[in-house]
Amino acid sequence: MELVTQEQNQTLRPRKMQQDARTIRTIFFITISVLLVIPILLYLAILNFIESYNWVNHTWEVEYKVQRYFSGVKFSESAARAYLLTGDSTYLADKKKFEAALPQYTYNLKYLISDNPEQVVNMHRLDSMVHLRLARLDSTLEMYRKGVPMAVLEHRMAGGRRMMMMTEQLANEMFRVESELLTKREQDRDRYIRFLPIYLVALTIVLLMVVVFIFLSLQRQLKERERMQQQLEEQNRDLLEQKLALENTNEELESFNYIASHDLKEPLRKILTFSSMLQKQEQQQLSERGNFNLHKLISAAQRMQLLLEDLLAYTRLGSDTNPSVPVDLNEVARQVQENLAEQITQSHAQVTVHPLPVVTGIAFQLNQLFENLLSNALKYRRSDIAPQIEISCSTVAAANLPAPAHPNHTQYFHIAVADNGMGFPQEFAHKLFQLFSRLHNNKEISGTGIGLTICKKVVENHQGFITAESKSDCGATFHIFLPQ
Known part of the structure; x- marks a missing residue:
């Protein structure tokens, strides 16, 4: 109460x-x-x-x-x-x-x-x-x-x-x-x-x-102000107590992160290692039903490992103490393409990167942003056409930002990541960036529903905004607005 x-x-x-x-x-x-x-x-x-x-x-x-x-x-x-x-x-x-x-x-x-x-x-x-x-x-x-x-x-x-x-x-x-x-x-x-x-x-x-x-x-106003001042002092004391409680909670979360990154990942790696060894060495001795169950076990463990890594990446965004420095987004895009070179080659994707600006930010987080968006475009590609991904940039005034943005700067870089993939219904665009939210139920496409949430968190950490627009089977475009 x-x-x-x-x-x-x-x-x-x-x-x-x-x-x-x-x-x-x-x-x-x-x-x-x-x-x-x-x-x-x-x-x-x-x-x-x-x-x-x-x-x-x-x-x-x-x-x-x-x-x-x-x-x-x-x-x-x-x-x-x-x-x-x-x-x-x-x-x-x-x-x-x-x-x-x-x-x-x-x-x-x-x-x-x-x-x-x-x-x-x-x-x-x-x-x-x-x-x-x-x-x-x-x-x-x-x-x-x-x-x-x-x-x-x-x-x-x-x-x-x-x-x-x-x-x-x-x-x-x-x-x-x-x-x-x-x-x-x-x-x-x-x-x-x-x-x-x-x-x-x-x-x-x-x-x-x-x-x-x-x-x-x-x-009367002065008396009301005095009363409110007393209330503010009392609330400040309450906030100080809440701050101390939050600090304790943060310490517990850091302890949880340590446990998740070490104590949970280690047994998970062993499950994957021994399951893979069992699949290679005993595949002939196992029945068809046993092989099916073992395959499901390995898939679930891989999915849990991916989910754990994404959760750790998301929690690290809020506690990242790296200083903001000038970051060349052209170099970020080049590194991301190198990291995803195998997926790009396998899918015969064509990635076109127009000149991008230098922004002030955290290089690691911006790398996560572009890698998640590019990986997302490759993942949700159409089966009947090779992926076409285009990254472009322009400038936009704060007054022309999409609603309901509340800008703190006068000018923004507008970075657009467009693809010709599966797309999604526009009325569900607001759900894309929610934690664990996935619009596609295709079980053949792996994912945890955290990637775009990480993108939104990275953009907000850089005092920017991100939106998405699409139509089913007509591709999707993600709009990123970062302050100049």
Whole structure:
């Protein structure tokens, strides 16, 4: 039960750490978001206040411009009356000055009210009436200079007063519209003035709440980390005890390896030796059934010897302390072909080796890798065709490795060992590298089911990956990926 609890803890710990990491990230993003949103909201509030203040000033300016515009018209009429009564032309100087500035007054006022369609219409009427009134004044003055009687001029001036009253009505209408706008805009400004402090206080409270939330969350996280640290210390002590137990187990395994390599192999050799002698010397005296049983005995002993040697080779892979050195795979392939020369000749096999790279590794293990793959291709050949074996190499990026590889390097050598042998169904490819696994049940083909397991172990020892692809009776290709 204790081992199960430790395994559960080891499974739950990464999940807990991931949850803590997500919580910290969430708190961080909330903090950043609040710190960004609060200044933006504050900026928008101040911006609205400034805008409302500017609109109030804008309305005041429109009222001032309308007043000045209308005052200029009244002043021009008064100057014209004074001239008609006194005949002093100096009164007309200020009138001419106003009329010269009138286009600029009109342009400025039209620009200020361009956002208000109602005022634009009113201004158009006012401007038309003012120009009409000034034109009538000019014609009256011209008649005065020509000696027209004063009674006629007084009549024209009386009609001008009516036009002036209409002009004043238009100006008052513009004042009324601006007055209503001013009232509304002052209300908006006062509302922003009232609510801006409240808004600032609310934002400050929200910010304080976020800070408190962050503080409490971080404090909780720290306590959780302390608790996990204590658990890790306890688990480290457990792991140390397990390590000592594993070391004892390894010592026992080494003792077993010694027994297997010496005490078991020696009696097995004697069984094979005496069985072979018995088969040669007493074959004639034994019955057919006896010869059959003796042949089975020798075959079983040979198979056991092969199995024992393969098991020893597999166990040595995990405890091989030879250092990694540059290994020329071309030389490895050449040595393997020499070792398997007899099998290659007997099967009339053709082995083609393309240029191979130099890799960093353990020469003995890489020799085992190539020898097992080449021996496997010769062993599972088709009976109707001579074996064709091709060894080639290319480079591949880590991103293009077959799934589910988890590469630790950026570039890999891709070594392919292809044959035209018996092949196997692709759906059973994952079973090839399992210990004691054999896809072919042909009893005439000897094997222990460890050779490809050794290949997989060698490749993993070199931080690489191995896969296989095939179709029945269409050959097989083993793909080896070793880091550059």
